[in-house]
Amino acid sequence: MTAQAVVTGLGVVAPNGLGTEEYWAATLAGTSGLGPVTRFDAGSYPSRxxxxxxxxxxxxxxxxxxxxxxxxxxxxxLAAADWAVEDAAVDPAALDEYGMGVVTAASGGGVEYGQRELQQLWSRGKEYVSAYQSFAWFYAVNTGQISIRHKMRGPSGVLVTEQAGGLDTLGHARRHVRHGIPLVVSGGVDGALCPWGWVAQISTGRLSTADDPDRAYLPFTDQASGYVPGEGGAVLLVEDAEAAKARGAERIYGEIAGYAATFDPRPGSGRPPGLRRAVEEALADARVTAAEVDVVFADAAGVPELDRAEADALTEVFGPYGVPVTAPKTMTGRLFGGGASLDVATALLSLRDGVVPPTANVTAPADGCALDLVTGSAREAPLRTALVLARGYGGFNAAMVVRRV
Amino acid sequence: MSVHTLIDLPELTRLLRECAGEEEGVDLDGDVLDTVFMELGYDSLALLQVVGIIQRDHGIELDEDAVAEAETPRALLDVVNSAARAERIAA
Structure with missing residues (x-):
């Protein structure tokens, strides 16, 4: 029998809440963490x-x-990983160090650190560059630091698929569990709020240039004009259900029941984007029908044509207004490698408490967008199965089904 | 500080703290002259950083092999201060 991969611990760092419960309370209340950039002077950039x-x-x-x-x-x-380990009440020192892996998502590595050291190189010379630059800006740095800190020497790695990475990493963690690894620390925490990271995002042409934090990120609406970047994410402790039971784990948030990733066809090919196929394959992988899905956490690009493509995919699979859809990332911005992991954590909290958080600042979907978008306030409902979608710049699509056990 | 000493132990521990932080449970202000760096919580990269800054700020060059073999503060201070003396004599 294939091992069942379950989530037993969560650690959240988000713009609207530090720590899982603080984040969850803010998210249910519709409290946004978006605001003017303070980490550097963004005044001369088109997005602020x-x-x-x-x-x-x-x-x-x-x-x-x-x-x-x-x-x-x-x-x-590192803080989120500490909290996830704590939340799962697991003592890594008591477990086989080769039976614990670390798989995280990244987009650009330690960009802010890298910028600072490159500035030292150009302006003052190589003697002023930190020796730690050798790994601090590396894509795999979070995986490495978490692995060293908790002495986890099992299979480890990093997934770099832009914003889809937050799901791909959890899919990969499940793969390790199925191959016999009892525990994998997974998820993504990301951010690059510095000029170098900022211009890289601006170059996609998908960033909002609105200056009102409540009007800057309005996915699925007529006013959608791009997205807002953010920092943070979630670390999830993924365990083999039997191993979790054997060590006496007290809480299981849910099961990673289904996962699929697809890649878009090249632009101009005339073939449809891969998101719908990712959804269908994730549902098939979880052996659930569309009717059994209780809520969808959307990718919510905030870019009109991408919103339309996602709404179309959801309408094709679930029917018009066929399933409640929400985008709590309207309160955090898009968190690169961290966003979709945070969405999975949020979905698991939704399943736990039977409540769907709202899409903030959105009052109604655009004309022709046949989604039952949860807006205004949180919506209570009996929830068993949630679907989380993510798309990464460059053609990445991923879908994940999580289920209460 | 004697005229023959470029840096002493307090200066070295200050640099270690500044460049690489301080391991919990280690008292850098204690008797650490002969404690190996690994026990103080400093790996080769931490020492690379510290040695890089000593070379940069004092304009001296240290022999890489000698630095790599210096496993304690006393040994590293010896490498640094004898290099400084040698340079002064050469000058």
Missing amino acids: IAGEVPDFVPEEHIPSRLLPQTDHMTRLA
């Missing part, structure tokens, strides 16, 4: 709104030994 994690004091969460060698987003990831 971001989702920044407030009140994160590194010294309170990170040992001083790790401060000189970590980018801001790695510090956030």
Whole structure:
């Protein structure tokens, strides 16, 4: 029998809440974490709104030994990983170190750290570049630091599929569990709120240029004009259900029941995008029908043609207004490699509490967008199965089904 | 600090703290002259960073092999200070 991969611990760092319960309370209340960029002077850039994690004091969460060698987003990831391990009440020191893996998602690595050190190189010379630059800006840095900190030497890696990475990493964690690894620390925490990261995002042409934080990211609406970038994400502890039971795990948030990833055809090929196929294959993988899905957490690009493509895919699979759809990322911005992992954490909390958080700042979907979008306030409902969608710039699509067990 | 000493132990521990932080449970201000760096929580990369800054700020060049073999603060101070003396004599 194939091993069942379950989530037993969550660690959340988000612009609207530090820690899982703080984030969840804010998200249910529709409290947004979007605001003007403060981490650098964004005044001269066309986009000036971001989702920044407030009140994160590194010294309170990170040992001083790790401060000189970590980018801001790695510090956030280390804190989230600590919380996930704590939440699962697992003691890594008591387990086989080769039976614990670490798989995270990344988009650009430690971009802010990298920018600072490259500026030192250009302006002052190589003697001023930190030796830690050698790994601090590396894509796999969060995986490495989490692995070292918790002495987890099992199969590990990093997935780089832009915003789809937050699902691909959990799909990969499930693969490890199915191959006999009892525990995998997974998910994504990401961010690049510095000029270098900012211009890389602007170059996609998909960033909102609105200056009102409440009007900047309005997916599925007539006013959609792009997205807002943010920082943060979620770390999830993925375990073999039997192993979790054997160690006496008290809480199981849910099962990673289905997962699929597809890639878009090349532009101009005339073939349809791959999102619908990802949805259908994830449902088939989970052995559930569309009618059994209780809620969908949308990718919600905030770009009209991409919103339309997603709404079309959902309407084709579920029928017009066929399933409640929400996009709590309207309160955090899109978190690169971290966003979809946070969506999965949010979906699991929804299943736990029987409530769907709202899509903030959106009052009604655009004409012709036949989605039952949850807006205004949270909606209570008996929930068993949730579908999470994610798309990454460059053609990546991923879909994941999580189910209460 | 004697005229023959470029850096002393307090200066070295200050640099270690500044460049690489301080391991919990280690008292850098204690008697650490002969404690191996690994026990103080400093790996080769931490030492690479510290040695890089000593070379940069004092304009000296240290022999890579000698630095790699210096496993304790006393050994590293010896490498640094004898290199500094050698340079002064050469000058």
